[in-house]
Amino acid sequence: MVVKRSTERTEKEVEYTRLRIPFGPVHPALKEPVLLRISVRGEEIIDVDMTLGHVHRGIESLAEGRNLIQTLYLIERICGICSHSHTTCFIQALEEIGSIIPSERALYLRTLIFEMERIHSHLLLLGVMAYEIGFDTLFMFTWHVREKILDLFEKITGNRIHHAMNTIGGVRWDLTSQMAGEVKAYMREIEKSTKYIHSAFTDGTVEKRICNLGVLDYNDAIKLCVVGPTARGSGVNIDVRKDHPYAAYDELKGDFSVITRKDGDVYARTEVRIFEVFESINIIKAILDRLPNGSIRPEENVFRIMKRIPEGEAVSLVEAPRGELLYFVKTDGKGGLIRLKVRTPTFSNLLSLKRMLVGCEIADIPVIVASIDPCLSCTNRVTIINQEKGKSKVIDMDSLRRMVRRKWMRR
Amino acid sequence: MKSPWIFHLNTGSCNGCDIEIVAAFTPRYDLERFGCLLVGSPRHADVLLVTGPVTRQMLPRLIRVYEQIPEPKVVVAVGTCASSGSPFLGSEMVEGPVDRIIPVDAYIVGCPPRPEAIARGIIMAVMSKFR
Amino acid sequence: MDAAIAFLISPPAVLLISLLFEGIDRKIHARMQKRIGPPVTQPFYDLIKLFSKERIVPITASARVFETMPMIAAAVSLLGASILLSNILSGSSVIGDLILVMYLLAMSSVALMIGGSASGNPYGVVGFSRKMSMMIAYEIPMFIAIISVAFGSSPSLAINNIIRFQISLGLPLAASRPSMALAAATFLLCMPAAASVVPFDIPEAKTEIIYGFLIEYGGPYLALAKIAKAVSNFALTLLASAVFLYVPLLLGENVLLNLGISLSLCLIESLLIMFVTITVPRTVLARLKIGQAFKFYWMLPLILSISSIILSSVGL
Amino acid sequence: MRALRVGKMLRDTLRSLFRRPVTVEYMTKPGSMVPLPERFRGKLTYDKSACIGCLLCIRVCPGGVITSTEERKASFNISRCIFCGQCVEICPKGAIKMSSQFEVVTYDKNGLLIK
Ligand code: SF4
Ligand code: SF4
Ligand code: SF4
Ligand code: SF4
Ligand code: SF4
Ligand code: SF4
Ligand code: SF4
Ligand code: SF4
Numbered sequence: 001m002v003v004k005r006s007t008e009r010t011e012k013e014v015e016y017t018r019l020r021i022p023f024g025p026v027h028p029a030l031k032e033p034v035l036l037r038i039s040v041r042g043e044e045i046i047d048v049d050m051t052l053g054h055v056h057r058g059i060e061s062l063a064e065g066r067n068l069i070q071t072l073y074l075i076e077r078i079c080g081i082c083s084h085s086h087t088t089c090f091i092q093a094l095e096e097i098g099s100i101i102p103s104e105r106a107l108y109l110r111t112l113i114f115e116m117e118r119i120h121s122h123l124l125l126l127g128v129m130a131y132e133i134g135f136d137t138l139f140m141f142t143w144h145v146r147e148k149i150l151d152l153f154e155k156i157t158g159n160r161i162h163h164a165m166n167t168i169g170g171v172r173w174d175l176t177s178q179m180a181g182e183v184k185a186y187m188r189e190i191e192k193s194t195k196y197i198h199s200a201f202t203d204g205t206v207e208k209r210i211c212n213l214g215v216l217d218y219n220d221a222i223k224l225c226v227v228g229p230t231a232r233g234s235g236v237n238i239d240v241r242k243d244h245p246y247a248a249y250d251e252l253k254g255d256f257s258v259i260t261r262k263d264g265d266v267y268a269r270t271e272v273r274i275f276e277v278f279e280s281i282n283i284i285k286a287i288l289d290r291l292p293n294g295s296i297r298p299e300e301n302v303f304r305i306m307k308r309i310p311e312g313e314a315v316s317l318v319e320a321p322r323g324e325l326l327y328f329v330k331t332d333g334k335g336g337l338i339r340l341k342v343r344t345p346t347f348s349n350l351l352s353l354k355r356m357l358v359g360c361e362i363a364d365i366p367v368i369v370a371s372i373d374p375c376l377s378c379t380n381r382v383t384i385i386n387q388e389k390g391k392s393k394v395i396d397m398d399s400l401r402r403m404v405r406r407k408w409m410r411r
Numbered sequence: 412m413k414s415p416w417i418f419h420l421n422t423g424s425c426n427g428c429d430i431e432i433v434a435a436f437t438p439r440y441d442l443e444r445f446g447c448l449l450v451g452s453p454r455h456a457d458v459l460l461v462t463g464p465v466t467r468q469m470l471p472r473l474i475r476v477y478e479q480i481p482e483p484k485v486v487v488a489v490g491t492c493a494s495s496g497s498p499f500l501g502s503e504m505v506e507g508p509v510d511r512i513i514p515v516d517a518y519i520v521g522c523p524p525r526p527e528a529i530a531r532g533i534i535m536a537v538m539s540k541f542r
Numbered sequence: 543m544d545a546a547i548a549f550l551i552s553p554p555a556v557l558l559i560s561l562l563f564e565g566i567d568r569k570i571h572a573r574m575q576k577r578i579g580p581p582v583t584q585p586f587y588d589l590i591k592l593f594s595k596e597r598i599v600p601i602t603a604s605a606r607v608f609e610t611m612p613m614i615a616a617a618v619s620l621l622g623a624s625i626l627l628s629n630i631l632s633g634s635s636v637i638g639d640l641i642l643v644m645y646l647l648a649m650s651s652v653a654l655m656i657g658g659s660a661s662g663n664p665y666g667v668v669g670f671s672r673k674m675s676m677m678i679a680y681e682i683p684m685f686i687a688i689i690s691v692a693f694g695s696s697p698s699l700a701i702n703n704i705i706r707f708q709i710s711l712g713l714p715l716a717a718s719r720p721s722m723a724l725a726a727a728t729f730l731l732c733m734p735a736a737a738s739v740v741p742f743d744i745p746e747a748k749t750e751i752i753y754g755f756l757i758e759y760g761g762p763y764l765a766l767a768k769i770a771k772a773v774s775n776f777a778l779t780l781l782a783s784a785v786f787l788y789v790p791l792l793l794g795e796n797v798l799l800n801l802g803i804s805l806s807l808c809l810i811e812s813l814l815i816m817f818v819t820i821t822v823p824r825t826v827l828a829r830l831k832i833g834q835a836f837k838f839y840w841m842l843p844l845i846l847s848i849s850s851i852i853l854s855s856v857g858l
Numbered sequence: 859m860r861a862l863r864v865g866k867m868l869r870d871t872l873r874s875l876f877r878r879p880v881t882v883e884y885m886t887k888p889g890s891m892v893p894l895p896e897r898f899r900g901k902l903t904y905d906k907s908a909c910i911g912c913l914l915c916i917r918v919c920p921g922g923v924i925t926s927t928e929e930r931k932a933s934f935n936i937s938r939c940i941f942c943g944q945c946v947e948i949c950p951k952g953a954i955k956m957s958s959q960f961e962v963v964t965y966d967k968n969g970l971l972i973k
Pocket of ligand 7: 908909910911912913914915916931932948949950951952953954
């Protein structure tokens with residue numbers, strides 16, 4: 001018994017020498033709420049504990065009570081950064097269930113918006129990265145470049161963020177030849193500016209902050225099932241666009257390559273994103289050159305089309321800017337849904353954070369967290385409990401309570 | 412008042428409004444022209460920008476942040492989902508809209524509103540409160 | 543000018559000028575980022591607003607320390623800057639010398655630091671420990687540089703003696719001897735850290751620790767903290783321009799005799815120094831980590847300052 | 859090499875110091891704003907006389923904006939609108955249009971009802 005008491009005391013002493021810092025849920029480095037409870041000794045991180053679910057809105061269950069067209073706009077609002085990925089993924093599942101084949105032109109336009117969205121998302125993240133390391137000027141410059149893409153979105157679809165481009169069986173807005181010219185001209189400018197941003201990211205003080213930081217090696221990347229640029233930054237060659245081509249990617253396969261880097265650090269992930277912007281520009285140029293003619297959507301109104309979708313289920317995959325996005329859709333045959341399940345890329349990537357963070361400094365937290373590009377509005381739905389490493393996993397009262405809450409959340 | 416300092420709270424938004432708020436501070440729109448600053452601590456803030464329909468988990472935080480802001484303060488609901496909860500109304504997880512929980516001085520409807528509209532909303536809210 | 547009068551008019555003048563400087567800094571910063579930026583008078587609006595706001599003392603804070611420290615910080619830095627300005631105005635060195643000014647300015651940071659860590663917020667505590675390491679890193683080279691200057695000129699620590707020494711030399715101090723040039727370089731290198739701007743704003747990094755020790759301060763307390771910062775930044779730039787590069791002497795006798803012109807020249811020069819040592823670094827650089835900043839300051843400026851003192855002791 | 863890159867940033871920032879800022883002086887200079895494209899989806903307008911009361915718009919609206927009035931016409935609560943434009947698309951008579959008004963800012967949500 002005496003022995004036990006003494007161990008208790010040393011544990012208390014350990015508790016005493018470290019400081020617990022809550023990172024979030026409301027933190028200027030994060031635009032969205034997540035709570036990382038971080039234990040530090042001095043500046044060094046010794047443990048990370050995550051709590052999610054702050055923006056849990058119950059979208060899946062809401063969708064199950066609405067008709068398909070309403071759901072389309074609802075799931076667009078899962079996220080404002082890759083809204084088009086979500087709708088595309090959902091629509092593809094519906095089209096598969098209803099055996100509706102969109103026209104070639106529609107598929108190309110979908111792809112066009114998809115790649116523009118990737119550019120916008122990557123530029124956004126590069127800006128955020130700069131902001132996290134205190135480089136406000138680079139942040140301002142990057143976001144200024146990004147405005148060009150948003151202008152294009154507004155011209156083509158009528159809104160800067162939620163494009164509402166997809167509809168069942170096609171797309172809603174056509175690309176006029178004048179717009180095509182504008183897109184081309186803007187792409188040239190963006191290419192130039194992105195080169196500039198790249199050179200700024202190799203600048204001395206920037207390099208100091210992001211090289212050899214938050215390393216996730218190849219094996220860990222495989223083990224933790226990370227996806228998207230996070231995985232590609234660790235040398236894992238996965239990309240849904242190549243592996244399971246959808247939309248028009250089958251025909252565009254030759255126009256882009258998958259960017260991978262071996263180092264697995266923050267810089268590698270950043271660089272992957274920078275070069276993906278160039279690849280996206282290549283894809284867009286190819287699309288503009290080869291855009292087929294034809295109608296962009298079925299003539300019938302959406303209710304007719306919704307009626308054509310029978311009871312059935314489908315799984316659909318797309319490569320969102322942050323990685324593989326998966327939808328499971330089960331329709332009821334009456335224009336509604338029985339079940340919708342969304343597996344988002346950030347959700348797969350978040351778990352790798354602990355591996356990256358432990359051993360780094362407080363100053364690195366925002367940088368590392370930003371490097372997996374965690375936008376959490378789609379991800380916030382589970383509670384992850386990390387007990388102290390090296391000890392057996394204990395379920396204490398607190399985590400039990402959290403698990404109960406998790407069950408209740410899922411209802 | 413010529414220096415509204417802004418604290419932005421995401422209560423379950425889709426990011427759309429959040430990035431537009433940040434965009435409003437970038438060179439193109441430059442809210443700092445009006446003396447606005449995006450601050451990171453509610454203690455420094457005068458204006459609370461709320462985005463999102465207020466989820467159950469964020470409800471207590473919203474109240475706490477609201478209380479942490481020193482008087483006089485202004486609350487602006489940015490976006491449709493903060494103003495009225497739509498399209499997330501009906502979910503068990505959503506407690507909003509914002510004005511059901513704290514008093515709101517101005518609503519900016521839009522999904523997301525353009526940065527210009529956000530600027531106008533902030534200025535309008537500040538003017539109504541501090542005249 | 544009479545020393546007493548100079549000392550009386552200095553504090554409001556210092557307050558006015560330092561806020562104006564901050565406004566100019568913010569404007570230039572914005573323009574360098576391709577935006578319009580706030581009006582130059584923005585810091586005044588900010589202060590007026592902050593003073594009219596509610597006072598909140600967090601329950602976790604030890605109230606008395608939390609409340610008094612910003613006042614001490616503002617008062618002390620105002621005092622330091624006023625001593626400096628009134629010395630230049632009056633042309634005599636009755637009140638205070640270089641060491642006192644430096645000490646008062648350092649003390650203002652310390653006061654803020656203590657007040658912030660008394661807020662009970664963990665970020666405040668991290669801010670405290672970061673500021674602590676930063677101060678150790680930059681204050682030592684800075685003080686060595688000052689001492690080297692004191693040795694090198696006459697030797698004296700009184701600000702006016704140094705100015706007069708420069709006039710008698712007919713050269714700004716930094717241009718007079720290699721040792722003095724090194725001391726000036728050290729001082730200027732330490733400026734961004736002393737002003738706590740990017741890349742050395744580590745103790746109040748917004749995205750990392752949310753302003754560190756300022757996190758819980760709001761309303762009037764924050765206003766006082768802002769004053770303390772603005773004033774000590776101004777004092778540092780003025781100190782650099784008066785002690786190391788007293789330019790009015792380059793323009794000849796008549797300028798030197800006219801207090802108004804030489805003072806405004808001095809101010810313009812400090813504005814330039816502010817641009818070079820505060821505005822530009824914070825615009826074109828990214829924030830360093832505490833270890834990197836520490837390494838930087840213990841490498842270059844420390845070596846510079848020590849070699850300056852060695853050189854000046856051998857009379858170079 | 860590294861120093862050169864810092865120099866580049868320095869050069870560009872200094873250059874922009876002497877160029878005109880890119881800021882659009884919205885609200886401070888009358889008439890200056892980011893141009894609105896033709897397709898912009900702004901606040902709805904409703905032509906009651908054209909409406910035939912088919913109520914299709916109610917069934918597609920994801921935000922629950924539209925309700926039917928007693929005389930079987932539509933009534934819009936714009937504070938709930940997410941500007942998707944689906945109602946415009948479905949309406950057989952073109953009674954609903956999207957204007958270019960993008961500033962839907964209000965002190966009072968009740969002012970946003972369109973009948
Ligand atoms: S996981 Fe969350 S967001 Fe998704 S459906 Fe369930 S409750 Fe909604
Ligand atoms: S959900 Fe994640 S962990 Fe599960 S199989 Fe897929 S990638 Fe692996
Ligand atoms: S990962 Fe999720 S939150 Fe992030 S952009 Fe994609 S959908 Fe949005
Ligand atoms: S409950 Fe079981 S199946 Fe579900 S996530 Fe946990 S371990 Fe996997
Ligand atoms: S636990 Fe099963 S039912 Fe619940 S959300 Fe996860 S996958 Fe769906
Ligand atoms: S109003 Fe629209 S864009 Fe804004 S947060 Fe809500 S759903 Fe997203
Ligand atoms: S769809 Fe058009 S015609 Fe039908 S009710 Fe609505 S507004 Fe009237
Ligand atoms: S634009 Fe969309 S949300 Fe607004 S009323 Fe029409 S269908 Fe409803």
